[in-house]
Amino acid sequence: MKFWCKSGGWASRKAIRTLAGMTPADVRSVAVIRHAAMGDLVQVRPFLIETRRYFPNAGITLSLCSNYVRGAPDELADRIHVVYGSDRKDVAVSAQLRRARELGYHDLVFDLAATPRSFYLCLLTRAKLKIGFPYKAIQGRLFYDATVPRSDLRYETENMLDMLALLGHRWQYPPVFNMPGEPVVRDRPxxxxxxxxxxxxxxxxxxxxxxxxxxxxxxxxxxxxxxxxxxxxxxxxxxxxxxxxxxxxxxxxxxxxxxxxxxxxxxxxxxxxxxxxxxxxxxxxxxxxxxxxxxxxxxxxxxxxxxxxxxxxxxxxxxxxxxxxxxxxxxxxxxx
The missing domain is CATH 3.40.50.2000 (Glycogen Phosphorylase B;)
Structure with missing residues (x-):
C-alpha cells in the first residue's frame, strides 16, 4: 500500500516505509477510537463498514468512552473497549491507565475523536501505524504517523472516511450506514x-x-x-x-x-x-x-x-x- 496524498495529507517517513510493506490482506487487527455522544456515534458506522471491506482479515476493536456508550454500533465491531470518561472521575489514575492499555496492540489505529482523552490513548497504544484527523498540525506530529486534514466545512462522516482513502480505499458513496431495525408503520404518514x-x-x-x-x-x-x-x-x-x-x-x-x-x-x-x-x-x-x-x-x-x-x-x-x-x-x- 501507499499513502495517496501529496500536499493534502501527511505521513512520516517511517510510516511511508511501513505501509509500503503491507497489503490490505496483511492487516489482522484494527482499532477505531470514537469517543462521542449518541448522535455522533452513528456517524462512525460507514467507517466500520468500509474498514471491514478493505481489511477483510482484520478483527476490529471499537474504543468508546464510558459516558458515551448508548447507541454505539457494537454489532459492527468484533470487540468493544471502553475507557473511563467524565462519569467515572472517582477512578484512580492508575486504573485509568490500565484500562487504556487494555486496547492492546494493533496493526492500524484510527483516531476518530481527536480529543485529549484519545490523544493519550494513542500514546499508550502500540501499533504499526496510527492515523488521525486532528485540527492542528502539531497534534498530528505528536500523536500519529499519518493524518488527513480536518475541516468544519466538510461532512464529518466523509471526513473520517478520508482516512481510509489515504490508504487507497475506494469507499462507497453515498456512505453506507446499514441501520438495523424495521420502520414503524402508523395509520397514516x-x-x-x-x-x-x-x-x-x-x-x-x-x-x-x-x-x-x-x-x-x-x-x-x-x-x-x-x-x-x-x-x-x-x-x-x-x-x-x-x-x-x-x-x-x-x-x-x-x-x-x-x-x-x-x-x-x-x-x-x-x-x-x-x-x-x-x-x-x-x-x-x-x-x-x-x-x-x-x-x-x-x-x-x-x-x-x-x-x-x-x-x-x-x-x-x-x-x-x-x-x-x-x-x-x-x-x-x-x-x-
Missing part, C-alpha cells in the same frame, strides 16, 4: 418534529416550533404531525402542545427506548430537528431531514447527498419560521 438538543442553547424557540407545526398541520392535513419529546425534564413539549391542542392531527410522543426511537424515525416521511442525534439517525436511515442551525458548524453536519436540507442565516442568527416551513415543504415535495 407522519412527520417528526424534535424541538430538543443536547443543550438548550442549540434549541430553536418552542414558539417557533409551535407556529411551524400549526402551519404544517394545516398544509398537510392527511399527515400525522408527531412532536417527539426528549428524555430530560427540561425537554418537555407541553408548551408546544398547549399552542397546538386544537389540531387533531398533532400528537406528542415520548420514547425512552433507543430501538423504538430509531424504528419511529425510519418510518417518518420527514424529520425536522435542531442539531441533534435524532436528525443524525434520520440521515443514517435515509429519511428526509430539515435541520435548524445557529450555533454549531452547519457544514460539518450536513450531507450533500440524499434529501437533506438545513436552514441557517449567514450571520448565525435564529432562522425564521417561514424559512423552515419552505424547506420542509420542499423536502416533502421531493419525496412525493
Amino acid at each position: 407522519f412527520i417528526i418534529y424534535f424541538p430538543s438538543a443536547s443543550t438548550p442553547v442549540k434549541c430553536w424557540p418552542h414558539g417557533h416550533f409551535a407556529e411551524l407545526i400549526t402551519g404544517m398541520a394545516a398544509q398537510y392535513p392527511d399527515y400525522e404531525h408527531i412532536v417527539l419529546e426528549g428524555i430530560a425534564a427540561w425537554e418537555s413539549v407541553a408548551d408546544i402542545m398547549d399552542k397546538t391542542q386544537h389540531l387533531a392531527n398533532v400528537t406528542a410522543l415520548k420514547l425512552d427506548d433507543l430501538d423504538g426511537t430509531v424504528a419511529l424515525v425510519k418510518g417518518a416521511s420527514l424529520v425536522v430537528a435542531n442539531d441533534t442525534g435524532i436528525r443524525n439517525f434520520a440521515m443514517a436511515c435515509n429519511v428526509p431531514t430539515v435541520g435548524i442551525f445557529f450555533v454549531t458548524p452547519v457544514f460539518r453536519y450536513w450531507p450533500r447527498y440524499g434529501h437533506h436540507d438545513v436552514v441557517f442565516t449567514p450571520d448565525g442568527g435564529v432562522p425564521d419560521v417561514d424559512s423552515v416551513f419552505a424547506a420542509a415543504r420542499a423536502m416533502l415535495a421531493v419525496r412525493d
Whole structure:
C-alpha cells in the first residue's frame, strides 16, 4: 500500500516505509477510537463498514468512552473497549491507565475523536501505524504517523472516511450506514418534529416550533404531525402542545427506548430537528431531514447527498419560521 496524498495529507517517513510493506490482506487487527455522544456515534458506522471491506482479515476493536456508550454500533465491531470518561472521575489514575492499555496492540489505529482523552490513548497504544484527523498540525506530529486534514466545512462522516482513502480505499458513496431495525408503520404518514438538543442553547424557540407545526398541520392535513419529546425534564413539549391542542392531527410522543426511537424515525416521511442525534439517525436511515442551525458548524453536519436540507442565516442568527416551513415543504415535495 501507499499513502495517496501529496500536499493534502501527511505521513512520516517511517510510516511511508511501513505501509509500503503491507497489503490490505496483511492487516489482522484494527482499532477505531470514537469517543462521542449518541448522535455522533452513528456517524462512525460507514467507517466500520468500509474498514471491514478493505481489511477483510482484520478483527476490529471499537474504543468508546464510558459516558458515551448508548447507541454505539457494537454489532459492527468484533470487540468493544471502553475507557473511563467524565462519569467515572472517582477512578484512580492508575486504573485509568490500565484500562487504556487494555486496547492492546494493533496493526492500524484510527483516531476518530481527536480529543485529549484519545490523544493519550494513542500514546499508550502500540501499533504499526496510527492515523488521525486532528485540527492542528502539531497534534498530528505528536500523536500519529499519518493524518488527513480536518475541516468544519466538510461532512464529518466523509471526513473520517478520508482516512481510509489515504490508504487507497475506494469507499462507497453515498456512505453506507446499514441501520438495523424495521420502520414503524402508523395509520397514516407522519412527520417528526424534535424541538430538543443536547443543550438548550442549540434549541430553536418552542414558539417557533409551535407556529411551524400549526402551519404544517394545516398544509398537510392527511399527515400525522408527531412532536417527539426528549428524555430530560427540561425537554418537555407541553408548551408546544398547549399552542397546538386544537389540531387533531398533532400528537406528542415520548420514547425512552433507543430501538423504538430509531424504528419511529425510519418510518417518518420527514424529520425536522435542531442539531441533534435524532436528525443524525434520520440521515443514517435515509429519511428526509430539515435541520435548524445557529450555533454549531452547519457544514460539518450536513450531507450533500440524499434529501437533506438545513436552514441557517449567514450571520448565525435564529432562522425564521417561514424559512423552515419552505424547506420542509420542499423536502416533502421531493419525496412525493
